[in-house]
Amino acid sequence: MRVMHVMGGGDVGGAKTHIMNMVTGLSRRNEVMLLSFRAGPFADEARERGIDVRVIERHNPFRAARAMRDLVDEFRPDIIHCHGGRANLMGAMVRRSRQVPIVTTVHSDYKLDYLGNPFKQHTFGAANAVALRFLDFYQPVADRMARTLIERGFDPERIVKIYNGMDFKRPEGEFDRAAYLRDTYGVEVEEGDVLCGIAARLTAVKDIATTVRGFAAALEEAPQLRLFIAGDGEDEEMLRRLCAQLGVAERVTFCGWVSPVGPFFRAMDINLLSSVSETFPYSILEGVCAGCATICSDVGGMPELIDTGENGYIFPVGDDRQLARYMARLANDPALRCAFSEALYDKASREFSRENMCARQEANYRHLLARFHRPKHERESIVICGAYGRGNAGDDAILEAIVQEMRALDPERTICVMSRRPKETRLVYRTNAIYTFNVFAVLRRFRRAALYINGGGSLMQDVTSTRSIWYYCYTLRAAKKRGCKVMMYGCGIGPINRAGNRVMAAKTIDRSVDRITLRDDNSRSLLAEMGVTRPDIRVSADPTIILDPAPREVVSLAMEQSGIDPEGRYIGFGLRNWKGLDAALPEIAAAANYAYERHGLTPVFVPIEFPNDLLPAERVGALLRCPWHAVRTRQPIEVTIGILARMKTVVGIRLHSLMFSAGQGVPVVGMSYDIKVDGFLKYIGSRTCLQLQTVRAEPLCRLIDECVSGALDGEVRRTAGMLREREQENVRCAALLLGLKCEKKDGENA
Structure with a gap:
């Protein structure tokens, strides 16, 4: 594959690291040309790595576009890959006359790139915003940026994701952080100091002020903390004044621009990020590689990397109080810092390596080329x-x-x-x-x-x-x-x-x-x-049978947010308003009380149609003598399935409360209000069905006993497997209509 990467040439920070890692990795299996609109360190470093680098230094955009077209004709790329505002503008100008697909990596929110600088926002920023609309495909770094693009009207079918990746080889040899900090920044650290570091440009979008305020508050509970700020920018004087106002100037060190950044993070115990907008920042990955514990704001792809409370902490953007609590907690618990550091390194090195990034990039290219060259x-x-x-x-x-x-x-x-x-x-x-x-x-x-x-x-x-x-x-x-x-x-x-x-x-x-x-x-x-x-x-079967529950930790977090202990024992209810429900409410409540008293199962009401299903849940709850819970916030489908999968049994009026549960091997009791409920339970061979209009507590309790006893477990598991197998008939029929082959999976009947 022949790939032309196009960049402005003045790229710094994460964007520079991403492009360099990308072109280096891709060049091993593809023909890569790197086009830069500025000579300098970036272009020189790429040449040293064996990349074919071409530099166009033209201030006139029309002359620059003409020179770029000549290089396109010479190199004849299969795809052109742009990075940054100037590259996007040149790509948009070349696209009109050359039938080559152009993709741009969206490294950051283009509306916030020049936050705090109105002149650049309304010139360079505006030009980039217009140019983006004239490109073929978009590659945001992390899912949240993809959401942002779609919200702004970009075609979701022309968006593919990529994640930053790097070589996670741990640095070798002894490292004397006290000597490094003393020799490099003239700072003496004491035994027992816990060092927090943040590496970022000192600009509004990085919101370093939140870090400073959080640090000042954390010092009250953890006076051993020290803060090191690596970076330069227009906000430096403001941040120095803020440190003086909060009385923490003696515990804060401004390091200026740091390169290389590896030793800096090796000296730190905790890596911080407080940006208001990011995609998938390399500063976090660098800290992970160096062994730092991590606290970051809820931006970009951070929730896809960090599982809060499992391998790090994520706090709401601008919430310096929550940041302070997390900083103090880690400062006072060395074992927790170590556990977070190791768990995050294990996940990042497994899922966000440079090899994975390049493999994903090549797959994205193949996908985009197939889309672009499909006959119009x-x-x-x-x-x-x-x-x-x-x-x-x-x-x-x-x-x-x-x-x-x-x-x-x-x-x-x-x-x-x-x-x-x-x-x-x-x-x-x-x-x-x-x-x-x-x-x-x-x-x-x-x-x-x-x-x-x-x-x-x-x-x-x-x-x-x-x-x-x-x-x-x-x-x-x-x-x-x-x-x-x-x-x-x-x-x-x-x-x-x-x-x-x-x-x-x-x-x-x-x-x-x-x-x-x-x-x-x-x-x-x-x-x-x-x-x-x-x-x-x-x-066949209902298509929803193929859906898997969300990861266990995600489901547990959702349950905790609803006040439900993830380790408890529960009976689930999927109710809806319908004719005949009024008479059934006391019977359902009596059965729920029975399940709690006889089997120790706490009722949990799981809405399928939100918020309409909360009303019948509240009405039953008002009649209960036992504790009960309801999922009171709208959850993603996979989380709803995961919650139902935690139930010992599920009693449902809603058809999909029964389908989701049966698909996960959970015994179900149906209260039918419609032929579709009867049809489903009959189809899976279930005997546990009552008509809603004639529901009574005694038979409902008997069915709950049967489900809880375990006598139906084998049958329910076989049913779940049968439904998944039969559901594939949907796909096979669609494939035949599209003239495609649908490969049979292991264990399926033809």
Whole structure:
């Protein structure tokens, strides 16, 4: 692969380290040219590493762009990779005349790059903001920056992530930090001093003032602390005055610009970061490599590196009080510092090495090249329609599962979701999205789509609304008319009560749908009753079965934030408002009290549709004699699944509370309000189902006894495996419609 990297040439700090590590690593297996718009140390160092470096020193941007075009013609790169504002501007100017894909790495928030300098913000910053809109692809360093770009209107399908990486080889040999600090900065440190260091430019975006305020507060509990600030910038005088005002000037050392930074971090016990905006700062990785414990602000990709309380601490941006508490805690606990340092080094060296970064970069290039060179006239996209964007965790889980499976099937295809909240959908699922009822936008998408998926759930029903079944039938007809392959994906059918709706739905499905996969046998029977015969119909499983719970520590943290001990023993409840619930409330409460008194299981109410499901939880809670908990904040789908997986058994009205639990091997007791609940429990061979209108405490307690006894554990585990296996029928059918091969996984039936 031939790659041209383009940079301004004056890059410093993390951006410089990232580019140097990247071009050095890539050059081992690819042809790399580094184009710089300034001569100097960066270009010289790259040459010393054997990189082909070209320098264009032109102040006139038009002449510089002409010179860059000549180099593009000479080198003939497969892809051009820009870094920084000037490189982005040159890339945008060259892109118009050269058919080479251009990707830019977003190293920082371009709106904050010149914070505190209005002139540069409104000149260089504004030019960069405009140039970014004219590039092909964007590569943010960390997920949070990707979210920021999507919020600002950048196409999520043109964004790929990268993470900074470095060589985590620990420095060898003895290191006398007292001598280093005395000889380099003229500072004497005493035995027992705990040294905190921060390496950053002294500018507003780095918010060093928060570090100073936190340090001053921490000294009250840990007077052995000392602070070393490595860096220079326009805020230095302000920070010196702040230290004097807080009375900590004697315990703070301003080191100026430090290079190399390795020895500096070897001298420190704690590495600090207090920025208001970052992506994935190298200063943290350098500290990890040197063996520092780490405290940083909640910015960029730090939550992806640091698990608070496990291998470091993360504090809210600007919260100097929380920073002070963490600094004092680490200062007074040497064993905790050591444990955090080792745990973070183990994770960082495993997941954020330079080799991993370069391998990820090459994979990103291959992905972007495939996207860029796909024929412009080809019908390649997938449009997904369903009850999305309404805050229901079950529907959201269906969408997440379908998107996950379609991307695994063909990563180069674009996806567009019809959603009630398209902005939120773009942000969460990283797909394109249009408003569900923007008919003209929907029809335009159909003209370019290869496949239209009428997404899982029970869309074909008229219990909640006749208008919805009319609309979904309309989209099926419109998609087929405009040349799409049409699939109903892992769905449920019914109930459809009105005779006219049955006739309309049957005719539409027969004429417009190519393949149908169903999540239960009841739905297949209903289609047969309606006279649907033409599409290829298969029984599979709900797509959400494939979703895995969040990591254990993430689920534990979410439970703790809801006041739930992660190590406790619980019975879960997934309730919803529905006709017949009022009469059932005392019976459910009696069963919950029984589970606590007989089995020691504390009730936990887990909402599937937030916040609507909290009301029935509160109503049951008011009738309880035992302690109980509710998850009172909206959680990501994987966290909700993880919480349900911690339950000894789950009693559910909500269908997806039962599906999520059964998929994790947790015994379930259903209280059916709809044929879809009966259908699912019948499909998995469950005997533990009651009708909501006739729920009584005594049979409900008997079913809880059976679930808690362990007698059903083997059957439930087999059911979970069976559902995951059958769910693959959804993917196989989609692959056939797209003309793709779908490899059979081990243990699956053909």
